[in-house]
Amino acid sequence: MHYTPAPRDPKADPIRINLLSDTQTRPTQAMREAMARAEVGDEQIGDDPTVNLLCERVASLLGKEAAVFMPSGTMCNVAATLAHCRPGDEILAHASAHIIAREGGAHAALGGFQITPLPGDDGQFAPGTFRAALHPRSRYQPPQTVVSVEQTANIGGGTIWKKAALDEVVEIAKANGLITHMDGARLLNACVATKISARDMAAGWDSAWIDFSKGLGAPIGGVIAGSRAFIDDVWRWKQRLGGSMRQAGICAAACVYALDHHVDRLADDHANARSLARGLSQINGIEVQEPETNLVFFRPDGAGVSGDKMVEALRKRGVLLAMMDGRIRACTHLDVSAAMIEETVALVREIVRGA
Template identity: 85%
Template sequence: MHYTPAPPDPKAPPVRINLLSDTQTKPTPAMREAMAKAEVGDEQVGDDPTTNELNARVADLLGKEAAVFMPSGTMCNVAATLAYCRPGDEILAHATAHIIAREGGAHAALGGFQITPLPGDDGQFAPETFRAALHPRTRYQPLQVLVSVEQTANIGGGTIWKKAALDEIVRIAKAHGLATHMDGARLLNATVASGISPRDMTAGWDSAWIDFSKGLGAPIGGAIAGSRAFIDDVWRWKQRLGGSMRQSGVAAAACIHALAHHVERLADDHANARALARGLSQINGVEVQAPETNLVFFKPDGAGVAGDRMVAELRKRGVMLAMMDGRIRACTHLDVTAAMIDEAIGHVRDIVRAA
């Protein structure tokens, strides 16, 4: 399992410090007010003005012709691959990418696609690795149609794909007739940390999407952008998958509020992640991957505490984290304060000392 939160325990204390994921954020009072006041209509027939506004904002933000609001980021990915590919086609992505590791085999189950996992450190493959995986178009091998990257790379440690690498992957893909797709679940974390605008970060990519239910703090939703023809195809798959909504403006209003108020503050999450990593690294035997954004991966095994035991002991103290690929993942977000970070470090230190 890539993602194993502590099992529910009725005797466990209430969660006071939730570092499980940035999906754990709760809508702020101001966001709830925006949702309550949202002007709405029927999204399916294009009559929801708030959803239409959100789509226009995302298309402009990412420098694409059009965008469509979706219930989830996973549906963004699934609808995209269904729009690009036909049964038997091949998609290339990193071995730990969300479309391989965290979407329940949807791309194979629904589309019959083959996803070829590419190796590479920190959740990223090198452009030359991508080039080496390409093969001549013959009837003996699947048609290679799409390359996908995940920005940031979650299981890789929340690492940021460098712009030069993204541009080179696009260049190679276009030279070989492949479409390009960016899973932007934490794209805005990458742009805030790097100082590169979302439009520049996604330049050249045929499609890209952003998630509102993670660091941006909305309760639901993502939006995918691309050419008008591509978005028309995605809309058809959204309908087929049951993702087409009615008065979706209530949810879209939360996303608009997030774009207006919760993007620049992602830098606070990154600062808290660095503080957490710094504090953990000062505990003897705790191995920490230096964070680039809001994800901190660490292993306490060298301190004599197995990762799953550390997670369980922290849960007893009201701190929630997750095991992911043999490491502990802590995720900072807008509901985590600097004081909570200090307290969490203290709990880890106490557990190590007790061991």
């Protein structure tokens, strides 16, 4: 799987429209001002009021007892599995899940865990598939300890797990003694699109987290929530993985600002994604997956242009996208306007005509 493009020279290869990922967002001026005004203290001893405020708000948002501020979403996933599992335990997740495809084998390297990939369309496994993968407790097989879902499913196309499916997975897991973990990197995208609250979406999940450095536009950070006992264990693993961030209120202030100002506007990103998909689908030979949130996957092969060549041609014209799992991925976000979407479609049409 190819994700990021080759290194580029910003002077020779200027990018005007960055559709590579929603991680490409930059803090707005108002967010920067909020960061500059932040009250700070030592996060290690619970003395940073802005970090404490952020954790309280996320715990409440997700309906959990407590939360902890982490540098990244990947660290949220890694610390969660380290807290939930023992070496030799088995985790079940979709075959394209971030914990399998995008975290450098951290769960095996650091925890000695086995992750079993479950098949399914659009980045999601069916509850029946999960049930079928369960086995009786036996000395011959690893203890099945955690089931993980990714909301939204990134490589699946930014698809949204239906609430009914989430609830059924929880029911099966609890009946069989498994812990439930939700990778909520784009959870709030799903909430805005479905109008289901984050608390309801995460109900029944023992641990869940949200990322602030994607569509919410903060420069850093994720917050993971769960029971107080679980968060105590996560803190121990945070210490082992590098420790606290000390006067982290400067970073937490960006996340608090994002909760106040950047959640509802995720709907704009979804509208831009639909507009991009609609425009691309009108070009002969372009195959487009209908977006549910802010991710648009498409193939230009039917138009006589390979995905790699399309990405390179767009890059030369100032538009940055990514190849992912044999498809082109475009990701709309805070720094992408409707006018940029129109220009991107026009450039794709130009490239296709040239081919």
